[in-house]
Amino acid sequence: MTPWIKIKGLVLGLSLFTISFASLQMSRAVGPEPEWVTIGLLLEEPSGSVLEDSRTYRGAVLGVEEANVLGGFFGWQFTLSVTHVNGATAAAVAADRLIKKEGVAALISNLGDDAFLAVRSVVQESKVVLLNCSARADSLRINSFPLAYHIEVSNRDYLLALGHFLVSEKKHHRWFLVRGDDSDGEEWEEMVRTFLSGAGGEIAGISALSIQPDGEDIGFNREELEESEASIVVVCLRGELRTAFMDSFGRPESSLPVAMVYEANADDMAWIGSGSRPVYWPSIWSHTLVRYSGRELNSRYRRRFDVLMDSDAWSNWAAVKLVAEAVINRRQANGKIISDFLGSHPPFDGHKGAALTFDLPRRQLCHTLYVLENRRLVDGDIEDESKVVSVFQLVSSDSGTKPIESR
Amino acid sequence: MQYIGRFFSFTGLFLTAMVSNGEPFAYVSNEYDDTVTVIDTFTDEVVATIKVGDRPRGIGLSPDGRKLYIALGSDNAIGVVGTVTRKIVDRLPCGTDPETFALSPDGSRLYISNEDANTATVLDTASGIVLARIPVGVEPEGVAVSPDGRWVYVTAESTHTVSVIDTRNDKVVNTILVGSRPRGATFSPNGKRAYVTAEIGGVVSVIDVERSEITGEIRLSIEGEVVKPMGVVVSPDGSRVYVSTGRANHVAIIDGASLEVLRYVAVGGRVWGLALTTDGRKLYTANGGSHNVSVIDTDRNVVIATIPTGRGPWGVVVDASREK
Numbered sequence: 200m201t202p203w204i205k206i207k208g209l210v211l212g213l214s215l216f217t218i219s220f221a222s223l224q225m226s227r228a229v230g231p232e233p234e235w236v237t238i239g240l241l242l243e244e245p246s247g248s249v250l251e252d253s254r255t256y257r258g259a260v261l262g263v264e265e266a267n268v269l270g271g272f273f274g275w276q277f278t279l280s281v282t283h284v285n286g287a288t289a290a291a292v293a294a295d296r297l298i299k300k301e302g303v304a305a306l307i308s309n310l311g312d313d314a315f316l317a318v319r320s321v322v323q324e325s326k327v328v329l330l331n332c333s334a335r336a337d338s339l340r341i342n343s344f345p346l347a348y349h350i351e352v353s354n355r356d357y358l359l360a361l362g363h364f365l366v367s368e369k370k371h372h373r374w375f376l377v378r379g380d381d382s383d384g385e386e387w388e389e390m391v392r393t394f395l396s397g398a399g400g401e402i403a404g405i406s407a408l409s410i411q412p413d414g415e416d417i418g419f420n421r422e423e424l425e426e427s428e429a430s431i432v433v434v435c436l437r438g439e440l441r442t443a444f445m446d447s448f449g450r451p452e453s454s455l456p457v458a459m460v461y462e463a464n465a466d467d468m469a470w471i472g473s474g475s476r477p478v479y480w481p482s483i484w485s486h487t488l489v490r491y492s493g494r495e496l497n498s499r500y501r502r503r504f505d506v507l508m509d510s511d512a513w514s515n516w517a518a519v520k521l522v523a524e525a526v527i528n529r530r531q532a533n534g535k536i537i538s539d540f541l542g543s544h545p546p547f548d549g550h551k552g553a554a555l556t557f558d559l560p561r562r563q564l565c566h567t568l569y570v571l572e573n574r575r576l577v578d579g580d581i582e583d584e585s586k587v588v589s590v591f592q593l594v595s596s597d598s599g600t601k602p603i604e605s606r
Numbered sequence: 607m608q609y610i611g612r613f614f615s616f617t618g619l620f621l622t623a624m625v626s627n628g629e630p631f632a633y634v635s636n637e638y639d640d641t642v643t644v645i646d647t648f649t650d651e652v653v654a655t656i657k658v659g660d661r662p663r664g665i666g667l668s669p670d671g672r673k674l675y676i677a678l679g680s681d682n683a684i685g686v687v688g689t690v691t692r693k694i695v696d697r698l699p700c701g702t703d704p705e706t707f708a709l710s711p712d713g714s715r716l717y718i719s720n721e722d723a724n725t726a727t728v729l730d731t732a733s734g735i736v737l738a739r740i741p742v743g744v745e746p747e748g749v750a751v752s753p754d755g756r757w758v759y760v761t762a763e764s765t766h767t768v769s770v771i772d773t774r775n776d777k778v779v780n781t782i783l784v785g786s787r788p789r790g791a792t793f794s795p796n797g798k799r800a801y802v803t804a805e806i807g808g809v810v811s812v813i814d815v816e817r818s819e820i821t822g823e824i825r826l827s828i829e830g831e832v833v834k835p836m837g838v839v840v841s842p843d844g845s846r847v848y849v850s851t852g853r854a855n856h857v858a859i860i861d862g863a864s865l866e867v868l869r870y871v872a873v874g875g876r877v878w879g880l881a882l883t884t885d886g887r888k889l890y891t892a893n894g895g896s897h898n899v900s901v902i903d904t905d906r907n908v909v910i911a912t913i914p915t916g917r918g919p920w921g922v923v924v925d926a927s928r929e930k
Binding site: 265268269272273492495496498499502524527528545546547548553554 | 721744783785832
């Protein structure tokens with residue numbers, strides 16, 4: 200073989216090797232494209248608010264980011280499509296658009312009861328999974344809509360958790376009930392009566408309030424409260440009416456502790472004054488949770504957003520995680536497949552120390568509720584010193600609801 | 607005469623061995639009071655308590671038994687304790703929030719789970735240099751190295767995965783979906799199987815190492831208890847798999863061949879970490895809720911001692927470098 204032939208052979212061999220090597224590297228670098236899954240997020244907030252400040256949005260974002268870590272291993276990626284709605288009709292229209300135009304695999308609703316009902320009707324037609332993170336009416340928790348699941352718990356369940364703590368642990372048997380002078384308020388009164396009759400307590404007095412036309416008098420009669428000899432005031436109000444009541448109740452200061460059936464916030468603490476009078480309320484999450492990797496989840500959320508994780512954020516994080524795990528386990532983003540997975544009682548880990556599953560007759564995620572307590576400690580300053588004082592496990596309807604421990 | 611001579615020779619050798627090697631020690635990390643408890647495994651008594659750093663959890667020994675490594679979660683370091691002096695001799699940087707780790711068989715590499723960073727860190731134990739940071743799942747915890755040193759498994763609690771790392775290039779070559787909230791992982795002595803516990807799922811996944819896939823699942827169940835599998839160890843002959851059950855307060859004993867649960871042994875509160883003596887005859891369980899360690903005789907499967915420790919015992923390791 201002449202040297203020239205040898206050289207040509209060497210060059211040819213090297214060329215072939217180089218091309219092959221380069222092709223191999225390219226095929227590794229490109230890789231298969233992931234399959235994208237869109238999750239629709241419905242928010243009931245003014246459209247002028249900053250989305251990134253939304254507690255529900257933040258929770259969903261963390262859920263998506265973590266879902267994409269998991270999904271990345273198996274060829275899936277998730278994204279959110281966010282829509283603000285105002286009212287039931289708008290909600291239905293938005294849901295329809297998200298399903299038909301954007302092809303969402305699931306919808307997460309942070310809407311009130313009426314808007315949720317409207318969305319649910321749309322979902323039933325379209326076979327997309329719907330997860331409720333906000334609506335609390337007990338009447339929504341029925342088995343007639345197999346594609347709808349509830350992560351938020353009902354008013355009745357919140358009352359059970361709070362009521363058990365107040366009566367059994369704190370021995371508050373005589374309640375002064377403050378409710379709205381409307382159908383919601385009547386519903387709350389009925390639930391409270393039912394609960395107390397079974398728990399060995401009683402309603403010592405009732406104040407049914409409404410915002411008057413002059414905007415000043417809400418109809419609260421302090422003398423009625425004092426004459427009732429109640430040991431606690433239970434407030435079944437929210438929004439503007441609650442703020443007005445707390446302002447009225449706090450001036451002059453009352454010596455009674457307060458329990459709220461809806462989550463308390465910093466504004467609610469403004470009335471307390473310099474004493475150490477507690478305010479109690481039930482919740483599905485607390486930024487103070489440490490056990491069962493609660494510390495880790497709270498820490499991840501705080502590092503990501505520089506704010507504390509709350510129940511709205513937790514429920515939306517959980518909703519996204521449920522959808523993602525369904526898709527990855529079943530390898531399909533079809534609504535019916537997702538629904539079948541959720542209904543198969545997979546042991547969902549919500550950082551609450553137990554496998555969370557859905558109670559199918561109510562379509563309700565059975566998870567842990569917490570009773571939180573906050574005492575304002577310093578004159579003039581509102582401090583978030585909320586802490587978990589009781590833990591209440593929501594179990595399936597056959598077994599009833601019961602507390603599992605208290606702290 | 608020659609038999610007498612041989613008798614004294616053997617006796618002398620035996621006594622020399624006893625004096626020079628001593629009895630193995632068990633080391634227990636106490637998460638809540640930042641200490642390590644040292645237990646003489648012959649007497650099952652505490653012989654020392656060592657102050658280490660903040661939030662000790664994962665614990666392990668160098669192959670020669672001279673160095674005790676402890677993951678100090680809040681210090682973001684691996685503490686190194688000299689087992690003779692029983693003092694901290696070094697702190698190795700290892701990324702944030704180390705929870706557990708595993709040593710390569712030759713002791714030259716530490717593979718560490720960084721719980722808040724979704725990574726596993728590879729550390730050179732001689733130089734303390736970080737060799738690699740490997741992305742794994744969310745909230746990594748358990749780490750195990752195969753007996754041949756080829757594979758490292760890292761569990762991720764929130765993504766319910768095991769990342770399979772090839773130590774030849776420190777890259778993830780496979781990710782396996784396991785039970786809900788996986789925590790501990792370990793390999794069988796022959797390296798053919800791996801076992802991964804799932805705390806919320808209540809199961810132990812059995813993985814075929816060569817095929818890198820799940821080939822079985824063992825469900826643990828105790829009537830009236832919520833079983834939360836956490837720690838897992840395998841007997842030296844592979845015939846038994848021991849799994850701690852957390853707040854179910856028992857250790858499950860599983861037949862390594864049939865994968866059937868043979869029995870449950872009641873131990874202390876919130877049992878997590880497990881460690882066997884080299885001969886497999888005693889199992890030490892770290893009971894974080896009752897602040898003690900249970901010692902199980904594995905021949906009779908009964909608790910033969912309960913040893914008080916510091917608060918919140920998390921992990922336990924027994925010195926395998928010393929022979930009785």
